[in-house]
Amino acid sequence: MSNKLYSRLTAQVVAMIESEPDFIANLANISSILNMELESINWVGFxxxxxxxxxxGPFQGNPACVRIPVGRGVCGSAVAQNAIQRVADVHAFSGxxxxxxxxxxxxxxxxxxNNEIVGVLDxxxxxxxxFSAEDEKGLSDLMAQVEIILQKHISPR
Structure with a gap:
């Protein structure tokens, strides 16, 4: 993957969600865009x-686990640590x-x-x-822009 891909994806996502205030609709479109554009993935969502x-939440792919406790699995660990989890082999990931x-x-x-974790992109x-360090940076930058837009939509005007 290249920086150009993630720059393009970020621009595409921003254009799609910047004027739409509905949180769920925005997450649905983000998962759809990522599913269309990223290669060698089998599930993307929130x-x-x-x-x-x-x-x-909104996703693209096969049916998924509905509830994950904070601290369990890769998603729950990301929330518990408030840190990106990039796992090369999920079968070796404890829990x-x-x-x-x-x-x-x-x-x-x-x-x-508002400085409170509301979810994860998985x-x-x-x-x-x-997933490479470049994917991590590109997706992190994309989600930073998403956070700014989502924050604007929920903040009083």
Whole structure:
């Protein structure tokens, strides 16, 4: 993947969501764009933080786990640590929750509104070690722009 790809994806996502105030509609379109544009992935979507659990949100892919406790699995660890999780082999990740047996690597990016984590972007791949440091940076930068837009939509005007 190149910086050009993530610059283009970020511009595409920003253009799609900047004038739409609906949170769920925006996350649905983001997952769709990423699903169309990223190669060698088999699931992309969002989990939303509710009462110390992550609850399935908009996604593209096979049916998924509906609830994940904070601190469990890759997604729950991302929230507990408030840190990106880039896992080359999910089968070696202690406490991994296998929602799809086809997934072998994963990247999870927590995102916040008003300095509070509200959810995670989760992307799975059937390939081992699919996600590079460049993917991590590109997706992190993309989600930073998404956070700014989502924050504007919920802030009083």
């Amino acid at each position: 989990y939303m933080l509710k009462d110390n659990e992550l609850v399935l 991994h929750i296998a929602c799809d047996a086809q997934s072998n690597s994963e990247i999870v990016i927590p995102f916040s509104i 992307i799975d791949s059937p390939l081992f070690d699919r």
